Amino acid sequence: MKITTPRIVAVAILAGGLGLAASVWFNGNPFWRTLMGERALQAATNATAPTPPAGVTPAGIGDPMPAIALPGLDGTVVDLRTRYAGKRLLINVWASWCGPCIEEMPELDRFAASQGADGVQVIGLALDTPDGVRDFTAKIPVRYPIVLDTPGPADASVWLGNAKGVLPYTVLVGADGRIERQKIGPFVHGEISGWAQ
Numbered sequence: 495m496k497i498t499t500p501r502i503v504a505v506a507i508l509a510g511g512l513g514l515a516a517s518v519w520f521n522g523n524p525f526w527r528t529l530m531g532e533r534a535l536q537a538a539t540n541a542t543a544p545t546p547p548a549g550v551t552p553a554g555i556g557d558p559m560p561a562i563a564l565p566g567l568d569g570t571v572v573d574l575r576t577r578y579a580g581k582r583l584l585i586n587v588w589a590s591w592c593g594p595c596i597e598e599m600p601e602l603d604r605f606a607a608s609q610g611a612d613g614v615q616v617i618g619l620a621l622d623t624p625d626g627v628r629d630f631t632a633k634i635p636v637r638y639p640i641v642l643d644t645p646g647p648a649d650a651s652v653w654l655g656n657a658k659g660v661l662p663y664t665v666l667v668g669a670d671g672r673i674e675r676q677k678i679g680p681f682v683h684g685e686i687s688g689w690a691q
Contacts (some may be wrong), residue, residue, distance in 0.1 A: 536655065536676050543657035550648045552657045555676060559583075559667045560653040564641035567624060567631075572641050574617065580669055582614045584690055587651040587663040589622045590630035594680040595662040599636055605686040606638040614666075614690045621645040621661070666690055 533555070546552060553560055563573040574583065586602055588595035599618075606616035618640040620627045627640060643650045645659065655676045656663040666675040666689070681689065 532675065532677055535678050539660060539678055540655075540657045543659075544647065546652055546657060547648050550652060552652055552655045553673050554655055555673055557673050559665075559671050559673060560650075562650045562653065564619070564643050564650060566639060566641050567627060572617075572639070574641075575671060578615055578617075578667070579671070582669050582674075582690070583667040584614050584616045584686075585619055585654065585665045585667065586616065587619045587621060587654070587656060587661060587665075589620060589645070589661055590626040591622075592661045596630075596634065598662060598680040599634055601681055601683060601686055603636045603638065605690070606636075608687075617641060619643060619650055621649055621651060 536554075540552070559575060561573075561575055563571050565571050574585070584602075584605075586598075588599070590596070602616060602618070605614075609615065616638040618636065618638060620640055620642050621644070622630075622642065624642060627642065631640070649659075651659065651661075651663055654663070654665045655673065656678075660678050662680050664675075664677040664681070665673055666677075668674045675689065677689065
């Protein structure tokens with residue numbers, strides 16, 4: 495079968511249209527912002543994820559938050575379970591090269607600032623280099639703490655349930671230390687407050 499330029503263009507247009515339709519469906523469909531939708535997306539994503547390394551068990555909703563101790567930008571190691579014991583914690587996994595992560599960070603920063611010491615605590619978990627994060631936060635500052643990890647098959651986001659390594663990825667941990675919600679993908683404007691209730 496000979497492939498002609500018009501056929502290539504037609505296939506490219508069709509593929510682009512399907513991609514646009516999928517983007518509208520997933521990003522514009524309110525179902526994916528419900529707890530049931532989040533769980534369905536999480537299950538579908540995990541079903542196609544590579545098998546985690548031996549000894550790594552990705553957490554699910556209702557599971558205790560895994561023990562995670564990572565360095566902050568100043569090099570001081572932060573044990574998330576100890577540091578945030580008894581408080582609700584929103585952990586947002588991101589990277590400086592991730593476009594959707596960058597778009598949602600001002601919204602996360604506003605939410606964190608509105609919570610105060612007794613509200614939901616926000617922490618950024620950057621799968622990035624210290625220099626990459628410093629360069630990023632020099633341009634787009636955030637007021638919440640950031641810890642660092644090296645991306646890989648056993649990084650902290652995998653332990654938090656992100657078996658496929660999708661970014662951004664957010665987990666809400668209850669004051670009891672158990673995972674309440676897991677979100678694949680970015681927050682849309684105004685979504686975080688309702689999501690973290």
